[in-house]
Amino acid sequence: MLQAINLSKKYKTKVVVKEVNVELFAGESVGLLGPNGAGKSTTISMLSSLVQPSSGDVLWNEKSIAKNPDPLRKALGVVPQEIALYPELSARENLAFFGRVNGLKGELLATRITEVLTKIGLLDRQKDIVKTFSGGMKRRLNIGSALLHKPSILIMDEPTVGIDPQSRAYILETVKQFVADGMTLLYTSHYMEEVEMLCDKIYIMDQGKIIAHGTKEELKELVSDNQTIELKTNLLTENFEKNLKEQFPQATFRIDEEILTISMSKSEEPLANIFAIAAASNVVITSAIVKVPSLEDVFLHLTGKALRD
Amino acid sequence: MLFSLIAKQMKMLIRNKQPLIILLVMPLVLITILSNALGSIMDGGEEAAIQANLLILDNSSWVQEEKEIKLFLEGEGVTGVALDALLTQFKSGDPVELLNSTVLAADEMKKYIAVEYKKEVDLKTARQDENIDGILNIPSNFRLNYIKFAYFNNPDFPSVSLYLNQDNEIRASIIDAVLTDWQSGYSQSAALLAANLSPQEIMSNVSSVEKVEQVLEASERKIPATIYYTVGMMVMFALYIPAFLAGFALQEVQWKVYDRILLAGVSPVLYTLSIFLTGTFVAFIQQAIMLSFGMLVLGIEWITLEGMGLIIISYSVFVGALSALITTLQFRTKTEGIANVFNGLFITVFSFLGGSFFNIRDISETLGKIGDFTPNGATMSAILSIQKGQDLSVIWPFMLAIYVLVVVCVLFAIVFFPRRGVAG
Numbered sequence: 001m002l003q004a005i006n007l008s009k010k011y012k013t014k015v016v017v018k019e020v021n022v023e024l025f026a027g028e029s030v031g032l033l034g035p036n037g038a039g040k041s042t043t044i045s046m047l048s049s050l051v052q053p054s055s056g057d058v059l060w061n062e063k064s065i066a067k068n069p070d071p072l073r074k075a076l077g078v079v080p081q082e083i084a085l086y087p088e089l090s091a092r093e094n095l096a097f098f099g100r101v102n103g104l105k106g107e108l109l110a111t112r113i114t115e116v117l118t119k120i121g122l123l124d125r126q127k128d129i130v131k132t133f134s135g136g137m138k139r140r141l142n143i144g145s146a147l148l149h150k151p152s153i154l155i156m157d158e159p160t161v162g163i164d165p166q167s168r169a170y171i172l173e174t175v176k177q178f179v180a181d182g183m184t185l186l187y188t189s190h191y192m193e194e195v196e197m198l199c200d201k202i203y204i205m206d207q208g209k210i211i212a213h214g215t216k217e218e219l220k221e222l223v224s225d226n227q228t229i230e231l232k233t234n235l236l237t238e239n240f241e242k243n244l245k246e247q248f249p250q251a252t253f254r255i256d257e258e259i260l261t262i263s264m265s266k267s268e269e270p271l272a273n274i275f276a277i278a279a280a281s282n283v284v285i286t287s288a289i290v291k292v293p294s295l296e297d298v299f300l301h302l303t304g305k306a307l308r309d
Numbered sequence: 310m311l312f313s314l315i316a317k318q319m320k321m322l323i324r325n326k327q328p329l330i331i332l333l334v335m336p337l338v339l340i341t342i343l344s345n346a347l348g349s350i351m352d353g354g355e356e357a358a359i360q361a362n363l364l365i366l367d368n369s370s371w372v373q374e375e376k377e378i379k380l381f382l383e384g385e386g387v388t389g390v391a392l393d394a395l396l397t398q399f400k401s402g403d404p405v406e407l408l409n410s411t412v413l414a415a416d417e418m419k420k421y422i423a424v425e426y427k428k429e430v431d432l433k434t435a436r437q438d439e440n441i442d443g444i445l446n447i448p449s450n451f452r453l454n455y456i457k458f459a460y461f462n463n464p465d466f467p468s469v470s471l472y473l474n475q476d477n478e479i480r481a482s483i484i485d486a487v488l489t490d491w492q493s494g495y496s497q498s499a500a501l502l503a504a505n506l507s508p509q510e511i512m513s514n515v516s517s518v519e520k521v522e523q524v525l526e527a528s529e530r531k532i533p534a535t536i537y538y539t540v541g542m543m544v545m546f547a548l549y550i551p552a553f554l555a556g557f558a559l560q561e562v563q564w565k566v567y568d569r570i571l572l573a574g575v576s577p578v579l580y581t582l583s584i585f586l587t588g589t590f591v592a593f594i595q596q597a598i599m600l601s602f603g604m605l606v607l608g609i610e611w612i613t614l615e616g617m618g619l620i621i622i623s624y625s626v627f628v629g630a631l632s633a634l635i636t637t638l639q640f641r642t643k644t645e646g647i648a649n650v651f652n653g654l655f656i657t658v659f660s661f662l663g664g665s666f667f668n669i670r671d672i673s674e675t676l677g678k679i680g681d682f683t684p685n686g687a688t689m690s691a692i693l694s695i696q697k698g699q700d701l702s703v704i705w706p707f708m709l710a711i712y713v714l715v716v717v718c719v720l721f722a723i724v725f726f727p728r729r730g731v732a733g
Contacts, residue, residue, distance in 0.1 A: 048572065050568050073572050074574065078568070078572055082563075084564050084566045089317075089320060101314070146569075
């Protein structure tokens, strides 16, 4: 079991991670969800022993990794957000290098390279130089490089950043397969649908702190009393928004690409009032959707802002 | 694992065009240009300096001594036709005459020794003349004494006196070699005559020229522009290796590949060691290519190869240690600033002081001494010293300077290397 206990990290005067507690049991798939700059990457750097915490501790099988990180490192496969590959080397040369530094050699190494290349769908491009690859192919190889030594825990830091939808779908399917095969996964993302799809347990992080955690269902329960209404109008005026806020003082409001999202208690019956306010404000509502709660709503509920703000 | 790290770094170097151009193409082009452009100036100057000036003070002559020789022969009971025949034989075997007309008059010898003959001169004044490298003083009764010694078994050796000006050891050695050879020839005259051999043959100019060439081989060779600039550019461009390796290492940190390497269980010490060994290996290969280019293309004959090997390995070790240090400092600062300053400032200053562009001692002996404490300057001085033909022992002070710098670089690299990742 991998545990973060009151983990904090401070760079000079700036605290980037504050007293984070995370637990990762064997076979679990855990998501760390949060906007950019929430402290997810620093947290996983501390969890994987690459960055020393300012305070707190990381335990691997109930032993601190502070003095001896080697047992954890052997069990760990880390896929960083960056393309951690050598662009001048071929796909196979990259895998061979990472395999060798992980202690593989000879036929075992060759077999593992072929297995990994097959798994990430790059067997036919194995001799090509990485700098000629597309962004999606590089991402796949980035993942493959962490798998050579058959790690028992895979930590993935935003593995789908900056790639096309097709490659993203391929990667998500691949990761889904890892989870189905029983691999322990810690997955960070600011895409709530990825975390929702892949993870059993989710930690929501904002401004360096874990603000909520639990299963998808448990987290959604936090907003079970809430409802989300998405409004499309011909014109969003300040007066209309002001009148809405006066009418629903407990609700949270967000405007994203001319869509007004209102999160409020289910106990209220808002639609009739909203239409009335719109009419009084000379605003025409072109569509109104009442949505079931999502993790996005959970984050909005907890922080008052969207994940991608 | 160490081999994998080194092999990977080598691949990164080989597959990037910029390092190949700077580490190999540029020095080879510069060696060729500078050797040709400055060859006529450097090589011409050295040529003139090798000719020694010999002053021969002959206080006698055959004409002056003939009367005494005749009296001596008559005293020995030689008269008439036999006397005339012997005088003719002795005159043709006069060692001074042989020295002047045969040994020193040969065209090949004139390249090495310029002779001035004088009858009467103040020896003390002549000795103070810096332009004279040697003075041969032939006493007034030399020829008679020689005849007594060579033909009549008189044990008194017919001595001459030789003064050598040690201000220039090579020129003094050339004169010494030729005159010792000449003396050796006439000192063996009695034995040679007994064996029916001619002393003239022993005192022939061929063996004397060979002696001069042996002296030149054994002492300082001239350093032509080809050797000077091959060595100068070689030591200078080896200093670009650390910045390249440190640059790749910083890229590894920025790309998070370094994190992957650490997570695989590679210790920072092993990683630094791999940079050190790669730097050493690349520097050795680079220098071997430069020296081979000098030999095969410019026709340089490298001498004292064991000494050359030792110097080049030592300098390669220094380049490796410097690679590790610059990598460490870049990891600390997380920028390429250190390598840029090193490439832009340090290499230029070191190369200037070390004499890669021209011999710094020509403008200041002090700067030259300071240059000998730079790693490239020490290496260059060591190589040029043994290429001049000096004894191998001359390189030890330079080697000491290099290894002190190696130790300093390694210690700093160990002290400053970030033990647990390099946080971005």
